[in-house]
Amino acid sequence: MPVVVEPDHVIADALLRSLPPGTQAVPDTGRVHGWMSQHPDEYVMLIGPSVPFSDALEACDGLRLTRPAASVVLVRDEVSTDTFARAVAAGAREVVPSGSPENVAAAVDRAYRLFSALRGAASAGPNEGKVITVWSPKGGVGKTTMAVNLGLALAEKGARRVCLVDLDLAFGDVSITMQLFPTHSIEHAIGSEDAIDTALLDGLLTPHQDSMMVLAAPSHPDVRDRISATLISQVIRTLRQTFDFIVVDTAPALDEQTLTALDETDEICIVATLDVPTLKNVKVALETLDMLNIAPDHRHLLLNRADDEVGISADRVEGILGMRPEARIATSMDVAAATNAGKPIVVRNPHHPISLAVAEMASQLAGQRVAPPRGEAVAAPATAAPARGFWKRR
Ligand SMILES: Nc1ncnc2c1ncn2[C@@H]1O[C@H](COP(=O)(O)OP(=O)(O)O)[C@@H](O)[C@H]1O
Ligand SMILES: [Mg+2]
Known part of the structure; x- marks a missing residue:
C-alpha cells in the first residue's frame, strides 16, 4: 500500500x-x-x-x-x-x-x-504462501477466535505476511472480533472474478495494527449468494502470491463456498469441542471430507474448551474421531476478555498457556505435519473407544 x-x-x-x-x-x-x-x-x-x-x-x-x-x-x-x-x-x-x-x-x-x-x-518457483483454513461444522466452537489468534501467532508481530480472510460470508465477525472498521470487503470484488490481481485485492484489505491484513466478510448477509466459487478461488490464489500465510475463517457449513476454500487449502484446522452434538457433526463431516478426498493428510484437530468435559473426556476424542487432537485449548475467561478488549490473547498475553498452545499449533500448521498419520491414530487401541459404541450410548 x-x-x-x-x-x-x-x-x-x-x-x-x-x-x-x-x-x-x-x-x-x-x-x-x-x-x-x-x-x-x-x-x-x-x-x-x-x-x-x-x-x-x-x-x-x-x-x-x-x-x-x-x-x-x-x-x-x-x-x-x-x-x-x-x-x-x-x-x-x-x-x-x-x-x-x-x-x-x-x-x-x-x-x-x-x-x-x-x-x-x-521468488519464482514454489514460494507461494500457505493457506490454512479453520473450519468446524458447528457454530460457536471458537473458529473465529482461533483463526484470529492463529493468524496473529503466525504473523509474529509483522515478521511474516499474513492475511486473514473472513469466509463466514453471511455472519462473518472477524472485523468486530478485531475491532476493525473495514471500508471494503470481499463484496467489492464481485464482478471482477476475471480481473482479480494483487492490486485489486490490496485495495480491499484492512490492516490490523502492523501485524496482519484482513479481508472482511460482506456487511450484509444477502451478499453471500453473490460470492461465487470462482471468486473465492481467485481471491485465495491471488493472496498466495503476496502473503506467507493466508488464514481462512469459515462458516459452520460444507456449502459450495466452503468446499471451494477447502479445495484451495494446504492445511485444515478442524475445531471441535467436547459436547456430543459437536463431536457427532465433526465425525460426519470428516466422513464427508473423506468421500470428497479433501486434504486427507492435511487435517489437524484443535480441541477447544478441552477442559469442559460434558460427559466425554478429551482422551476419548481420538477414538471417536480417529484423529489425535494436536492442540488442546482450555476454557478461559481471558480469551473472551482479550477479544472484547480488541487485543486477542496471543497479543495481549503471549505467555498465557492458551497463547502458548495456539503458537504451538500455529507452528505445526506452518511447518511439516507432525501428527501421526490418520491410520495410526485410528488404530491406537489404548484410547480408541469404538465409535459405534460411543454413538450407541446416546
Ligand atoms: N477457549 C475459550 N475460552 C473461553 N471462551 C472462548 C474460548 N474459545 C472461544 N470462546 C468464546 O466463545 C464464543 C464463540 O467463539 P467464536 O470464535 O466466535 O466461535 P465460532 O467462530 O466457531 O462461531 C466467543 O464469545 C469466544 O470469545
Ligand atoms: Mg465465527
Missing part, C-alpha cells in the same frame, strides 16, 4: 484521493525508514510538494539501497530539468507535477508493476 509523506493536511488529502484505499500519510520523512522496515510489501512512497527538496533527496538516497524494489515518486510544484536530474540521481523513480492526480495514479501503478515484477523474479 502506498505511503504519502506530506506535512500539509489539505495537500495530503488531495493526494490520498488519487491513491488506493488504505494508503497512509505521514507528515515528514523522519519516520520513513522505520515505516519501510515494518512494511516489506510497501512498494511506493510519494513525497509531497511541501517536503523540502533536500529531505526528499535524502529519503530517496536512503531507500535506494535498503529497498531497491520500492519506488520513490516525488510530487513537485515545479519540475525543472535540474529538479528532475537531481531527483533521479538520488534514486527517485519519477517526478510528477503537483495538481495532476492522474499522473500520480499512473506513477503509483507503474511502481506497483515494477515491484511485482522484481519480487516475482526473486
Whole structure:
C-alpha cells in the first residue's frame, strides 16, 4: 500500500484521493525508514510538494539501497530539468507535477508493476504462501477466535505476511472480533472474478495494527449468494502470491463456498469441542471430507474448551474421531476478555498457556505435519473407544 509523506493536511488529502484505499500519510520523512522496515510489501512512497527538496533527496538516497524494489515518486510544484536530474540521481523513480492526480495514479501503478515484477523474479518457483483454513461444522466452537489468534501467532508481530480472510460470508465477525472498521470487503470484488490481481485485492484489505491484513466478510448477509466459487478461488490464489500465510475463517457449513476454500487449502484446522452434538457433526463431516478426498493428510484437530468435559473426556476424542487432537485449548475467561478488549490473547498475553498452545499449533500448521498419520491414530487401541459404541450410548 502506498505511503504519502506530506506535512500539509489539505495537500495530503488531495493526494490520498488519487491513491488506493488504505494508503497512509505521514507528515515528514523522519519516520520513513522505520515505516519501510515494518512494511516489506510497501512498494511506493510519494513525497509531497511541501517536503523540502533536500529531505526528499535524502529519503530517496536512503531507500535506494535498503529497498531497491520500492519506488520513490516525488510530487513537485515545479519540475525543472535540474529538479528532475537531481531527483533521479538520488534514486527517485519519477517526478510528477503537483495538481495532476492522474499522473500520480499512473506513477503509483507503474511502481506497483515494477515491484511485482522484481519480487516475482526473486521468488519464482514454489514460494507461494500457505493457506490454512479453520473450519468446524458447528457454530460457536471458537473458529473465529482461533483463526484470529492463529493468524496473529503466525504473523509474529509483522515478521511474516499474513492475511486473514473472513469466509463466514453471511455472519462473518472477524472485523468486530478485531475491532476493525473495514471500508471494503470481499463484496467489492464481485464482478471482477476475471480481473482479480494483487492490486485489486490490496485495495480491499484492512490492516490490523502492523501485524496482519484482513479481508472482511460482506456487511450484509444477502451478499453471500453473490460470492461465487470462482471468486473465492481467485481471491485465495491471488493472496498466495503476496502473503506467507493466508488464514481462512469459515462458516459452520460444507456449502459450495466452503468446499471451494477447502479445495484451495494446504492445511485444515478442524475445531471441535467436547459436547456430543459437536463431536457427532465433526465425525460426519470428516466422513464427508473423506468421500470428497479433501486434504486427507492435511487435517489437524484443535480441541477447544478441552477442559469442559460434558460427559466425554478429551482422551476419548481420538477414538471417536480417529484423529489425535494436536492442540488442546482450555476454557478461559481471558480469551473472551482479550477479544472484547480488541487485543486477542496471543497479543495481549503471549505467555498465557492458551497463547502458548495456539503458537504451538500455529507452528505445526506452518511447518511439516507432525501428527501421526490418520491410520495410526485410528488404530491406537489404548484410547480408541469404538465409535459405534460411543454413538450407541446416546
Ligand atoms: N477457549 C475459550 N475460552 C473461553 N471462551 C472462548 C474460548 N474459545 C472461544 N470462546 C468464546 O466463545 C464464543 C464463540 O467463539 P467464536 O470464535 O466466535 O466461535 P465460532 O467462530 O466457531 O462461531 C466467543 O464469545 C469466544 O470469545
Ligand atoms: Mg465465527
